[in-house]
Amino acid sequence: MSLQIFILGVLSSGHHHPYDIKKMFKQNVLDDNSKINDGTLYYNFEVMLKKGYIEKIEVIRDDNRPEKTTYGITPFGKEHLQQEIYAIFKNFTRVDSLYSAVLFLKHVDPKKLEFLIEEAQEKLENKIKRDQAFWETVRDETPPAVHLIHDHASSQMKVDLQWLEKLKQLILEQQ
Structure with missing residues (x-):
């Protein structure tokens, strides 16, 4: 499953921080082959932030907890999400490669x-x-x-x- 499509799809519905998205991923992914760890998750957020697909919305600082950054999708990110969904279907090889795109078909x-x-x-x-x-x-x-x-x-x-x-x-x- 494409983690970046999942992240962009979720952010299309509202602002979230990575931990929220990790919980949603676990709830929405039914196959055992798709797992994410914190390093992979945060790496994908950094890559998409640098490419301009997402933006930082708010950084919450609590005294006893690590800071929590909330992200949102940019217009460029919405366009990229659409193009990635189309590309997955255009390059179809296996049904399970479509799973992440199928979750967000309302965006195409x-x-x-x-x-x-x-x-x-x-x-x-x-x-x-x-x-x-x-x-x-x-x-x-x-x-x-x-x-x-x-x-x-x-x-x-x-x-x-x-x-x-x-x-x-x-x-x-x-x-």
Whole structure:
């Protein structure tokens, strides 16, 4: 999951400090592969601050606690968020690479997104056809374990294609 898209998406709804975003990330991310630590989180905030995507809003200082900086998204950051969401769909390779973008689809043009999803579906359909054609040429010469692996990979691509169709329908319903 793209942490920068997640941060920008959350900041599009209001000002937050990194700890808030870390808690939201843990609540919204359902896969075990996406984890963040404080170093990664703060590094991403610094990078986006330097690029002008976010800005410091307020620094709160408490006597007994470390200072807490609240951030907001800039107009440039909102534009960047849109472009990153489009880019993720345009460069589609796997469904799980889309997860962070799917959380913030309200920030993009649904018609443009529908087009990008259709392109992703076409890429995946072509990949399935190429895979099947290749498999036909090597199937009889491969051991049973390879058949099992191919069956899983082929099934996963078909499930991903179905998921993309469900996503497209969701977007069409929300228009």
